[in-house]
Ligand code: GTP
């Protein structure tokens with residue numbers, strides 16, 4: 001057989017399904033519109049249930065036909081949404097960097113998805129990309145890059161800072177997303193390990209998150225109020241080894257390390 005014909009046959013076009021998830025009004029539809037139509041609509045037009053579209057993209061020498069299911073984020077549409085989780089190869093998870101609750105909601109979006117996919121749920125066969133959206137609105141930003149990146153990368157997800165308004169990060173995000181989905185399909189449906197080794201452990205990521213959310217210095221060091229100097233120092237040493245900036249490259253580790261040092265200093269001042 002002519003080798004060119006053979007090659008063309010080998011590189012059949014792929015058909016994939018992707019969905020968008022995230023709270024209402026975070027910008028899911030605008031991100032998709034920016035990519036597919038190269039425009040931005042400032043007026044909020046809530047998605048009613050689901051919007052569906054098809055686009056074709058080229059990844060290396062393969063044509064990919066992408067079916068995009070743009071979900072409505074409003075809880076009201078749960079009954080409509082839940083039909084559409086199954087058989088997705090890619091998920092775009094979106095939050096608004098100016099609204100902390102939209103970032104905190106990412107876990108519940110993953111939980112809803114797992115629940116609706118039931119026994120079919122195999123999260124290892126799905127490529128996830130997290131969009132920290134509306135980065136153009138710098139003054140109202142409350143979730144910083146390190147926090148978002150940590151959440152995403154500690155789960156093996158891609159992370160992009162995006163603005164549907166300015167277009168920042170949008171084509172880079174879709175390029176990485178489609179390229180990973182293609183890699184996964186060519187890899188027998190298993191998500192390939194991220195190209196860059198994230199270089200930190202889940203324990204480090206979880207500890208940084210715990211430190212960020214701690215309510216006081218005792219809580220930060222993970223000791224009971226009224227702990228002794230020895231207990232404080234022991235807890236401090238453990239955290240220092242885990243998070244020292246020379247050893248830990250997880251986003252936010254430097255701030256977490258400083259916070260732990262300060263917590264220890266302030267506790268020791270008040271312990272006899
Ligand atoms: P639902 O369909 O209700 O789930 O919302 P959605 O997540 O699809 O949000 P949508 O894309 O409709 O955008 C919501 C609002 O945010 C609109 O008014 C958009 O114009 C605005 N918006 C979206 N992305 C951006 C962005 O990157 N920057 C700014 N400044 N505004 C944005």
Ligand code: MG
Nearest residue numbers: 028029046047
């Ligand atoms: Mg929408």
